[in-house]
Amino acid sequence: MATSSPSGVIADTLAAGRDRVFVGRQAELSLFKAALAGDTRAYPVHYLYGPGGIGKSTLLRRFVQEARQAGRDVIEVDGRTLTPTPEGFLEAAGKALSTPDAVLLVDTFERCQGLEGWLWERFLPQLPMGAIVVVAGRLAPDPRLTADPGWDGLLHVTSLRNLMPRDAAAFLTARGVPLHTHEALLSFTGGNPLALTLAASLAMKDATTTPNWKPSRDVIPTMLPQLIGDTPSPRHRKALEICAHAHVTSESLLRALMDGDAPELFSWLRAQPFVETTAAGVFPHDAVREALEADLRWRDPDGFAAMHEQILRYFIAQIRTASEAKMLQATGALIYLYRADRRMSEFNDWREVGQVVEQPYEPALRERVLELAGAAEGEQSPRSGWTPAQGLLCVPLDPHQ
Known part of the structure; x- marks a missing residue:
């Protein structure tokens, strides 16, 4: 007896699978839905930025779904495929200028960041009232844009962060990852959506996964380029590895370990979208830190040991000269170097600087x-x-x- 073929297209199954594991981002969704509903207080233009793997493209796909369900014409632009000139952008997105209630979504904007001034000064002001625009990229917008009073009430800028612990755990549950591995996966990924996705896939494949799960050396080369992009030189990569090993990295630490170009390297570090800035210095997101550490330990164990010894000597010297007010911070920085030592980690809980x-x-x-x-x-x-x-x-x- 003949059987009927499934109806629909493969894209429907793809969308259903992605929707099943979509978690978090409720604040961003609420703002977008308010704009779709025509709320007069809603922002028509949204700028999302964050490091690679933070979930910008995933969120844009959800915006596409919401916009189409609301009956809007959706225009999608990918910075990786268009020619980064005004003419190239117009060819890809020009339809939005003549389409009432259009929703324009621009992904991977860092690939055409040179168009930023033209986009805000020439293109966006020509859009009809009722249009909605979402621009997503790795880099923060030009401060002159956010300081322009003309964009008050029109532009909302969001720095996308890692998923909250409860959302990250919900993602692992939706993927069917065994509960006893959640703590290890959450610790490694820090809630980074890309790292969570890769780690969940590995945990599901490994039937013998233990609570002490660590990523295999096969996944690190896949994960790192997507998390950190390209580094300009071996010196920049070394600075990044120092930043991953130390709790917080200052220009003084880089100067002690890397000599003359410490100011340039520190400025480069603080400009990276996966690096946070605090009063004491800079530090990378958890997933970046863990991936860099695992990669260097495996790729160059002697180099890792030498770097550890250099940083250790630096922090010991800091403790010897620290004032009473700075002693706790200096001691914590030293102890952090031994965070992988279970005897040490059982009695210490490291939090982000400032907490x-x-x-x-x-x-x-x-x-x-x-x-x-x-x-x-x-x-x-x-x-x-x-x-x-x-x-x-x-x-x-x-x-x-």
């Missing part, structure tokens, strides 16, 4: 200190008769931590 502050201990804080001691060391600790000496008290900025 913990130091303040002098005062008698009025006694009950709070005893409460923290009990939570960390058990109920017997506060009962031991211990009295805090005058010193520094480390306080989480988040009261729930």
Whole structure:
């Protein structure tokens, strides 16, 4: 007996699979849906930026789905395929200028970043009222654009971040990844969507996956180029590897390890979309850090050991000269070098710089200190008769931590 063929096209199955594992990004979706609904308070132009693998293209695909369900004409432009000139952009996106209620989505804008001034000054102002534009790329917009009062109320800029822990866990669950491996995968990826996708695929293939899962050396060469792009020179790559190994990297650290071009290398590091800036220096996103570390350990173990020794000597020297106010930070930087040592990691919890502050201990804080001691060391600790000496008290900025 003949059987009927499935109806529809393969694209329908692709869309259903992607929709099944789409998690998070509710704030961005809400803003876009408000614009689709014609909310007068909504922004018609959105600029999304973030490092490779952060989920920009995935979010744009979801915007396409939402826009088509709302009955909008969708015009998609990919910076990788168009000629990066005004004429090339007009050829790909010019239809939006004459289409009422068009939704224009521009992906991989970093490939045609040279058009930024022309785009904001010439192209976008010609769009009809009711049009919606989303531009996505790795680089932040020109500060002159965001400072232009003319774009107030018209432009919304979003720095896309890693998925929140609950969303990342929901993604792994949707992919069918065993629950006992979630902690290891979340620790390695830091919630980076690309790293999560690759790690989930590997975990699903390995039936013997343990809670201590680590990526194989086969996946790192695939992941790294997508996370960090191209590095200009071996010196830049070395600076990036130092940044991955140290908790926070300063220009002083680079100068101690790399001599004369430290200012140039530090400026390059802080400009990368996968690097965060703090008052103490810069540090890479978790997935980038872990991938760089794993790659260097495997590719050049002697080079990794030499770099570790250099950074170790630097931080020991810092501790010897640190003031009392800086001692905790200097000691933490040294201890962080041993974060892979289970004996060390069991007793230390590293958070992003700025989540913990130091303040002098005062008698009025006694009950709070005893409460923290009990939570960390058990109920017997506060009962031991211990009295805090005058010193520094480390306080989480988040009261729930």
